[in-house]
Amino acid sequence: MVGTSRLQLILAHLALIAGVAIMVLPVYVAFVASTHPGADFLAGRVGLVPGPDLVANYRLALGTGSSTAGIPPVAPMLWNSFVVALLIAAGKIAISILSAFAVCYFRFPLRVAAFWLIFITLMLPVEVRILPTFQVVARLDLLNSYAGLTVPLIASATATFLFRQVFMTIPDELTEAALVDGAGPLHFFWFILLPLSRTNIAALFVILFLYGWNQYLWPLLVTTDASYYTVVMGIRRLVGAAAEADPVWHLVMATAILAMLPPVLVIALMQRLFVRGLTETEK
Amino acid sequence: MQAKRVTFPSKITPYLLLLPQVAVTLVFFVWPAGEAIVSSFYAQDAFGLSETFVGLANFAALLRDPAYLQAIGVSFVFAFCVTTLAMGLGLLFATAADAVGKASGVYQVLLVWPYAVAPAVAGILWMFMFDPSVGLVARALRGVGLSWNHFLDGGQALTLVILAAAWKQVSYNFLFFYAGLRAIPLGALEAAALDGAGPWQRFRHIVFPLLAPTSFFLLVVNLTYAFFDAFGIIHATTGGGPGRATTILVYKVFRDGFEGLDLGGSSAQSVMLLLIVIALTAMQFRHIERKVSY
Numbered sequence: 209m210v211g212t213s214r215l216q217l218i219l220a221h222l223a224l225i226a227g228v229a230i231m232v233l234p235v236y237v238a239f240v241a242s243t244h245p246g247a248d249f250l251a252g253r254v255g256l257v258p259g260p261d262l263v264a265n266y267r268l269a270l271g272t273g274s275s276t277a278g279i280p281p282v283a284p285m286l287w288n289s290f291v292v293a294l295l296i297a298a299g300k301i302a303i304s305i306l307s308a309f310a311v312c313y314f315r316f317p318l319r320v321a322a323f324w325l326i327f328i329t330l331m332l333p334v335e336v337r338i339l340p341t342f343q344v345v346a347r348l349d350l351l352n353s354y355a356g357l358t359v360p361l362i363a364s365a366t367a368t369f370l371f372r373q374v375f376m377t378i379p380d381e382l383t384e385a386a387l388v389d390g391a392g393p394l395h396f397f398w399f400i401l402l403p404l405s406r407t408n409i410a411a412l413f414v415i416l417f418l419y420g421w422n423q424y425l426w427p428l429l430v431t432t433d434a435s436y437y438t439v440v441m442g443i444r445r446l447v448g449a450a451a452e453a454d455p456v457w458h459l460v461m462a463t464a465i466l467a468m469l470p471p472v473l474v475i476a477l478m479q480r481l482f483v484r485g486l487t488e489t490e491k
Numbered sequence: 492m493q494a495k496r497v498t499f500p501s502k503i504t505p506y507l508l509l510l511p512q513v514a515v516t517l518v519f520f521v522w523p524a525g526e527a528i529v530s531s532f533y534a535q536d537a538f539g540l541s542e543t544f545v546g547l548a549n550f551a552a553l554l555r556d557p558a559y560l561q562a563i564g565v566s567f568v569f570a571f572c573v574t575t576l577a578m579g580l581g582l583l584f585a586t587a588a589d590a591v592g593k594a595s596g597v598y599q600v601l602l603v604w605p606y607a608v609a610p611a612v613a614g615i616l617w618m619f620m621f622d623p624s625v626g627l628v629a630r631a632l633r634g635v636g637l638s639w640n641h642f643l644d645g646g647q648a649l650t651l652v653i654l655a656a657a658w659k660q661v662s663y664n665f666l667f668f669y670a671g672l673r674a675i676p677l678g679a680l681e682a683a684a685l686d687g688a689g690p691w692q693r694f695r696h697i698v699f700p701l702l703a704p705t706s707f708f709l710l711v712v713n714l715t716y717a718f719f720d721a722f723g724i725i726h727a728t729t730g731g732g733p734g735r736a737t738t739i740l741v742y743k744v745f746r747d748g749f750e751g752l753d754l755g756g757s758s759a760q761s762v763m764l765l766l767i768v769i770a771l772t773a774m775q776f777r778h779i780e781r782k783v784s785y
Contacts, residue, residue: 479599
């Protein structure tokens with residue numbers, strides 16, 4: 209910025225360090241808690257210094273859980289979350305890029321109607337139609353299945369608009385050349401549009417993977433069978449169990465750390481794609 | 492909405508391409524939303540066997556229900572506090588990051604990652620810190636003579652979920668404010684500095700107006716977040732309580748629908764929420780249109 213004095217610079221650094229501290233503190237506290245034996249909690253021995261049980265706690269949380277406290281193992285939940293996030297991200301991208309291709313590169317009678325139908329999904333988040341959507345999914349016999357966890361969430365107006373924006377910047381000369389060469393629309397889509405949208409797809413994938421991983425309400429509604437729990441919604445069961453039985457905060461916090469590790473790693477490792485995806489989809 | 496100038500002549504292909512998206516939208520969006528709207532005009536008997544058309548009676552009952560009015564109040568307090576806190580801190584950190592120049596990249600990495608934490612998990616992290624018997628912060632507060640128990644004290648419970656919700660949302664606001672600040676032409680700031688404008692005047696007369704579109708966009712996004720996405724935070728931590736102190740509208744729809752099994756009332760609440768989403772989407776859409784016309 210212009211004319212930043214030394215004092216202002218120091219203040220800026222201080223503000224940012226304080227900000228980072230606020231961001232890190234809850235996670236650090238959780239991490240410390242996840243390294244202590246369960247008995248340390250009520251004894252008040254859990255502060256800001258990690259304990260000795262890091263490996264034991266995580267092994268317990270991942271592998272066996274705690275049958276006495278009614279805590280299921282976390283590893284299968286992580287796997288479910290991974291599958292669900294992957295299916296949601298891939299599904300949203302696939303059906304959105306096809307729709308964007310259709311409304312951009314063809315003229316057909318119901319084009320505008322299709323556009324509005326897709327647009328309408330923006331106004332109908334799952335929170336608004338909780339009960340009836342649940343009933344529809346139950347009627348289709350999709351409860352406790354990966355299909356039920358993912359398909360109802362994969363319609364996406366924002367992804368469709370994003371791809372439409374990308375396609376509108378692609379020169380018409382390419383389409384003309386394809387037409388002259390006698391290439392069909394699917395050829396054109398596969399060999400020209402898809403390669404040209406590669407970065408946008410990657411950026412969008414990062415955002416949608418996080419979206420899928422962090423779903424809470426929907427998995428809560430459509431799963432009653434513990435083998436389909438995702439970790440973000442399953443963690444709530446642990447808290448419930450923790451409130452009743454012996455303190456199992458160490459397992460709850462280990463699960464919390466495990467639940468946020470994959471998405472945080474995705475952001476940290478793919479910072480550039482993440483920022484790009486975020487700013488693009490929200491325009 | 493325009494298409495490309497050059498298009499393919501196929502007649503059937505576009506329909507096939509649209510089929511998956513349209514099918515999912517019709518089955519999982521339009522159909523259930525339609526059912527919600529229809530059943531908001533009906534009342535069911537105690538056994539769910541018969542339905543009677545009651546017109547707007549469900550809505551009238553809703554607006555007379557003190558529990559619903561309280562949920563509206565809680566929602567607005569919650570949304571206002573979360574939005575103010577998250578946007579204020581986001582702007583503060585963005586301004587600071589903009590001022591430190593080169594080192595800002597490191598800060599960006601360190602500030603942005605909470606975006607990846609699920610609201611429910613964020614809620615649980617904060618709940619643990621404030622846990623009355625084992626939480627670090629609760630113990631510290633007790634040390635200074637403030638007894639903390641969000642299981643009993645409604646105000647404290649609301650404070651807790653506000654803190655957790657805002658904590659998770661700061662990074663988002665930071666990113667957009669930071670991008671907005673970086674897009675401000677340096678020349679304008681230099682010229683103002685040469686004319687003797689201090690930092691505050693530069694912020695007030697140049698930065699602030701240029702950030703206004705970003706702020707408006709973020710306002711809508713934050714309100715949407717507080718009204719809808721915060722469900723996970725509430726459900727995973729306070730469960731709407733103690734009493735109804737943290738029952739926001741989305742949580743009430745869920746509870747009345749799934750635990751109370753009140754189809755008509757829950758549907759009427761869904762329709763009310765639908766109106767809120769439509770208002771927020773319309774605001775956002777106006778913003779997009781304005782940006783396009785620049």
